[in-house]
Amino acid sequence: MYMLSIFTIVIMSLMTGSSIFLLHRNNNKLAHLSGLVVVMVLTMMSGLLAGYISGILSGELFFPVGLGMLIGFILGFIAGQPIGILAILTGSATGVVSGIMGALLGAILQFDNPTIILGILLGVYVIILGLVLLFIIVDTNGKLTLDTKGISPFNILSAGLVLIALFLFLYSSDLVKIPGESEAVQTEENNTSTSPKNTELDITKETNPKIEMMITPTGYTPNVIKVKKGVPVELNITNPGDNSCFSTFMMPDFDLNNVNLKAGTTKLTFTPDKEGEYTFSCGMNMFKGTVIVE
Structure with a gap:
């Protein structure tokens, strides 16, 4: 290309x-x-x-x-x-x-x-x-x-x-393929047996909360996250490819703006300092998730 x-x-x-x-x-x-x-x-x-x-x-x-x-x-x-x-x-x-x-x-x-x-x-x-x-x-x-x-x-x-x-x-024909599709499908298949069907994650009771988030062709997993107010959270996002709108991650309510996600795992941290429901998304707002602060 x-x-x-x-x-x-x-x-x-x-x-x-x-x-x-x-x-x-x-x-x-x-x-x-x-x-x-x-x-x-x-x-x-x-x-x-x-x-x-x-x-x-x-x-x-x-x-x-x-x-x-x-x-x-x-x-x-x-x-x-x-x-x-x-x-x-x-x-x-x-x-x-x-x-x-x-x-x-x-x-x-x-x-x-x-x-x-x-x-x-x-x-x-x-x-x-x-x-x-x-x-x-x-x-x-x-x-x-x-x-x-x-x-x-x-x-x-x-x-x-x-x-x-x-x-x-x-x-x-097979001459036209979506770039990264086969890799994403393979990654999804490899994680099917270990990933829970429910994409909700509750870490409100953990003292050192850590989130392992996976990017799939259909969105983020998990895409609903419950956290405790005032407790710093470590967010590790694994991106199988870097040529899509998933290359950018945004959670503006907690000062994560246009974070560039390269292929592999990107480590982020944020502190939820206010209760409520807040949205995170890709750079084009096509795929979204929710952070619930209790």
């Missing part, structure tokens, strides 16, 4: 940079409406792809969303500058929105076949940006023409059906 991400960044830098360079070089030859559409398409695709890459590589949500917004805004401003204020507004707004969408998509799919979707987005990006470059060259050169009417709709439909069939084949 990392090699494909680096390759994608290189391709995106070259094609996006070339498109922006041609916009600045030929701004007097390009029609205003054509330039406006080019800027919008350019920033939409570049922001989407940049946001997605940051989402699948960061392991969290806040950073890729912020980075995707900034990249999209900057690209929109730079690309729209030679066209005019309307192009700047359109490009910047489109870049911000597409950057957010890409980051959210990457954060959601970071542990569910991110490489396949990245390959699809890269292919779509290359096709669309290739057409953008071709359009700029043709539209600013009076000696060249581009006639899309000569392309048969049947050929376009056939190519689309082939791509859909290829995607469905990859999705249904």
